[in-house]
Amino acid sequence: MSYYLGIDIGSSTSKGVITGDGDVIAQHLLLSGVNYRLAAQKLVDELLAKAGVTREDIACTVATGQGSANVELADQQIADIRCCARGIYSIYPSVRTVIDVQGQSTQVLRLNGEGQIANFVVSEKCASGSGRFLDIIANVLQIKLEEVGPLSLKSKNPVTFTTGCAVFGESEAVSRVAEGVAREDIVAGVHQALAEKISSLVGKVGMEERCAITGGGALNIGLISWVERKLGVELLVPPEPQFVTALGAAIMAEDTCKDG
Amino acid sequence: MVRIYFAGIDLGSTMTKIVIINDDEQILAYVVHHTGAEHRHLANRVMEEGLAEASLSIDDISFVMATGYGRINVPFADRQITELSCHARGVASFFPNVRLAIDIGGQDAKGLKIRDGKLLDFVMSDKCAAGTGRFLEVIAAALGIEVEDLGGISLRSKQKVSVSSTCTVFAQQEVVNHLSAGVPLEDVVAGLHDAMASRTARMVQRLKVEPDVVFTGGVAKNAGVVKALEENLRCPVLVPEEPLLSGALGAALLGKEHVLKALARGETIQTGERRLDRATFFEKE
Numbered sequence: 001m002s003y004y005l006g007i008d009i010g011s012s013t014s015k016g017v018i019t020g021d022g023d024v025i026a027q028h029l030l031l032s033g034v035n036y037r038l039a040a041q042k043l044v045d046e047l048l049a050k051a052g053v054t055r056e057d058i059a060c061t062v063a064t065g066q067g068s069a070n071v072e073l074a075d076q077q078i079a080d081i082r083c084c085a086r087g088i089y090s091i092y093p094s095v096r097t098v099i100d101v102q103g104q105s106t107q108v109l110r111l112n113g114e115g116q117i118a119n120f121v122v123s124e125k126c127a128s129g130s131g132r133f134l135d136i137i138a139n140v141l142q143i144k145l146e147e148v149g150p151l152s153l154k155s156k157n158p159v160t161f162t163t164g165c166a167v168f169g170e171s172e173a174v175s176r177v178a179e180g181v182a183r184e185d186i187v188a189g190v191h192q193a194l195a196e197k198i199s200s201l202v203g204k205v206g207m208e209e210r211c212a213i214t215g216g217g218a219l220n221i222g223l224i225s226w227v228e229r230k231l232g233v234e235l236l237v238p239p240e241p242q243f244v245t246a247l248g249a250a251i252m253a254e255d256t257c258k259d260g
Numbered sequence: 261m262v263r264i265y266f267a268g269i270d271l272g273s274t275m276t277k278i279v280i281i282n283d284d285e286q287i288l289a290y291v292v293h294h295t296g297a298e299h300r301h302l303a304n305r306v307m308e309e310g311l312a313e314a315s316l317s318i319d320d321i322s323f324v325m326a327t328g329y330g331r332i333n334v335p336f337a338d339r340q341i342t343e344l345s346c347h348a349r350g351v352a353s354f355f356p357n358v359r360l361a362i363d364i365g366g367q368d369a370k371g372l373k374i375r376d377g378k379l380l381d382f383v384m385s386d387k388c389a390a391g392t393g394r395f396l397e398v399i400a401a402a403l404g405i406e407v408e409d410l411g412g413i414s415l416r417s418k419q420k421v422s423v424s425s426t427c428t429v430f431a432q433q434e435v436v437n438h439l440s441a442g443v444p445l446e447d448v449v450a451g452l453h454d455a456m457a458s459r460t461a462r463m464v465q466r467l468k469v470e471p472d473v474v475f476t477g478g479v480a481k482n483a484g485v486v487k488a489l490e491e492n493l494r495c496p497v498l499v500p501e502e503p504l505l506s507g508a509l510g511a512a513l514l515g516k517e518h519v520l521k522a523l524a525r526g527e528t529i530q531t532g533e534r535r536l537d538r539a540t541f542f543e544k545e
Contacts, residue, residue, distance in 0.1 A: 011433075034440045104430060126388070127429035136429070167389035167398060167428045168367070178297075 002059040003051070004257065006249025007043065008080065009067030012103030012131075013216065014039045015246040016047040018058075019254060026051035027243050036067030044073055060253040064245060066104075078252055080245050081109055081120050087248025088212055089115030091238045096208035099198060099227065099235070100245070101217020103131050108201045110208060119205045127166035129197040131217050136166050137190045140173045141183050148187045149222025155188030169193070187222070195226035202231060212236040214244040264322045266519070267310065268511025269303060270343065271295065271330030274366025274393060275478060276302050277508040278310040280321070285353070285513065289313035292504055299333035307336060323529065325515035327507055329367075338531040341514060343507050344372065344382055347476065350510030352377035354500040357472045362464060362489070362497075363506070364479035366393040371464035383463055389428040391459040393479045399452055402432045403445070410449050414484030417450035424455075431455065450484060457488035464493075474498045476506040 001020050008015045014032045018025045028047040032039045040063075048054065055073065063071035064083040071077075081100075088098050089111065098109040105124035112118045123129040127136070138145045152158075159176055161169050169190070176186050202211075211233050217223055218241030228235055238244055263282050270277045272295060280289045291309045293302060307324075311317060318336065326337035327346040334340075351361040352374060361372040368386035372379055385391055389398065393407075400407040414420075421443050423434055431452065438448045456479075461469075473495050479485055480503035490497045500506065522529050 034437050104433075125430075126427045132429055163387060165388045165428075167394055168387075 002257070003053055003057050004250045004253040005044070005047075005058045005061040005073070006083070006246045006251070006253060007040065007061065007063045007065075007068075007071045007074065008083065008246035008249060009036050009040055009043075009063065009065040009070060010102055011066050011105070013242065014043045014065070014067070015243050016043045017243055017246040017250045018047060018051045018053065019247075019250040024247065025053075027240065027246070029242060032067060036070040040067065040071045044071070060257040062249040062253040062256065064249045075253070076256060078249060081107060081117060081122070083248035083252060084214060084245045085109055085111055085115060085117050085248065086251050087244035087246070088214060088238070090247065090251055091244070092210070092212055092236055095210050095212045095236060097202065097205070097211040099202065099211065099213045101131055101198070101213065101215045101223065103135075103216060105130050106198060106201060106217070108198070108205050110205045121201050121204045123197070123201055126164070128164050128169060128193065129201075131215075133166045133169065133190060133194055134220070134223070136170050137173050137187060140170055140177065141186065143183070143187075146219070149191070149220035149224075151184050152188040152191045152222035153225060155182070155184040157185050158188035158192050159185050161189050161193045164193075164197075188226075191222050191226040194223065195230040198227055199230040207231065207233070209233060210236055212238065214238060214241045216242050218242075264519070265314070265316060265320050266512045266515045267307070267321050267324045268346070268508040268513070268515060269306065269324065269326050269328075269331075269334055269337065270346065270507035270511060271299060271303060271326065271328040271334060272365050272507070273329050273368070275504060276306055276328075276330075277504050278306040279505055279508040279512050280310050280314045280316065281509070281512045281516070283516065285516070287509070288316075290502065290505055290508070295330065299330045300335055303330075303334045304336070323515040323519045323531065325511040325518070327511040336532070339515070339518070341511060344370070344379060346507045346510030346514060348372050348374050348379035348510065349377070349513050350506030350508070351474050351476060351500075353509060353513060354506065355472050355474050355498055358474045358498075359470050360464060360467055360473045361506075362460060362473065362475045363477040364391075364393060364460065364475075364485075365477040366397075368392055369460060369463060371460075371467050373467040381467055383466060385463055390426055390431065391456060391463065393477070395428045395431070395456060396452070396479065396482065396485075398428050399432055399435055402435065403439075408481070410453070411482035411484040411486075413446050414450040414453050415446075415487070417444075417446040419447055420450035420454055421447050422454075423448075423451040426459070450488070453482070453484040453488040454492070456485060457492040460489060461492040469493050469495055471495055472498055474500070476500060476503045478504055
């Protein structure tokens with residue numbers, strides 16, 4: 001049997017997927033850290049061990065993500081938006097808009113009926129438009145990142161953040177805490193601000209249903225709910241949203257191999 | 261001969277400054293403190309220290325003009341005025357030929373187009389921490405060094421790295437990545453200063469860059485940013501000896517003009533209720 005490897009080295013986490021005969025054999029995730037080369041090596045080793053295969057068994061490897069150049073095993077590097085589009089198309093062929101919320105950027109893709117990218121926009125210049133903003137506020141409130149989403153849904157009165165900057169937003173959060181504002185209202189305010197940014201990105205590419213959300217941000221049920229309220233649509237959430245791009249990379253490795 | 265005195269207080273987001281002048285526009289005293297959370301308490305404290313330094317009492321001051329983002333929290337002020345007019349006036353008194361003034365404070369950055377001491381146009385950025393003093397504070401904290409030391413460190417650089425980020429949060433991470441890749445600290449810090457200067461140069465472009473260009477605010481104390489700004493603007497950049505004082509000095513000078521105009525019209529000067537002693541942060545309005 002032939003195996004295909006998709007490796008996605010992101011700014012925060014690195015993900016890998018091995019497929020064989022169209023099925024996912026194994027997947028693995030670890031923190032990228034500051035050295036992408038080390039992260040890529042460790043990810044590949046651990047993923048192969050999980051799948052019980054050796055490097056020789058891999059027919060083709062596609063690397064993607066910000067650190068894709070650091071994957072030694074890669075036969076090819078492909079832009080992450082293409083891998084994300086390919087991954088989502090394999091899971092939900094009817095999806096036309098994908099919101100991919102990552103640790104340091106957010107991108108919105110619009111796909112045509114064949115799963116190809118018709119339009120896209122990437123926001124990577126500002127932390128307040130990425131998952132990083134949630135990280136920073138979770139830190140101020142001394143709560144775990146995975147708790148901020150559920151907590152935000154308890155809010156009846158979200159605070160308004162007057163700034164579009166994560167650094168100034170951090171100071172605002174500190175002031176609100178000092179004023180005795182409830183934590184759920186503060187985190188709800190951050191989710192609202194982020195949902196606002198995301199919806200303006202969606203507006204730029206033009207929304208078409210159905211919509212899906214991927215990336216680490218899609219693990220946050222609070223964010224999903226706030227974005228749904230903002231856009232007025234229901235979002236499809238794949239079972240493993242963080243692995244969609246790596247899965248797309250593995251499928252593209254298979255496509256490449258069969259074409260070539 | 262009877263002297264009259266004027267005070268200008270500039271309550272900024274990060275620093276609070278006070279300047280006391282006489283009718284010859286000589287600076288008799290100035291005080292600078294971190295603003296912190298208790299604005300009113302602090303306003304009283306800098307005023308008291310300023311008066312002590314000038315050997316004056318509050319009743320000797322003919323007019324107290326307040327400016328800066330916290331200007332409403334100065335209980336003893338006779339009048340409030342926006343910081344743009346004060347900066348323009350203060351900078352022009354340091355450098356009469358100023359045509360472009362750049363002020364970078366703790367939480368904002370401003371560019372002022374000035375002709376013959378008058379403010380003609382301005383640009384301002386306060387929506388994003390990158391391009392303000394906050395950018396340097398955050399990065400210095402991440403590097404574990406004092407923000408005051410950044411300038412000296414960067415001047416040792418022989419080959420600055422490029423810091424591409426336009427966001428403070430991302431720049432912080434970029435800096436950590438550069439250092440872990442073995443880039444010398446001075447080259448990283450010089451790169452940061454360059455990123456900040458190029459952002460500032462883009463901001464003031466619309467105002468036309470021509471000499472004299474004057475740089476004020478807390479960030480103007482950083483010799484590395486001054487150098488980077490000169491490179492990016494392709495023009496010499498002048499910095500007053502005390503770059504933090506232009507707003508407070510301008511406020512004091514505008515207070516003096518206000519009083520002289522009123523006297524020339526034969527009017528009495530309307531001063532506010534001078535609540536120097538009893539006002540505290542805890543006082544109810």
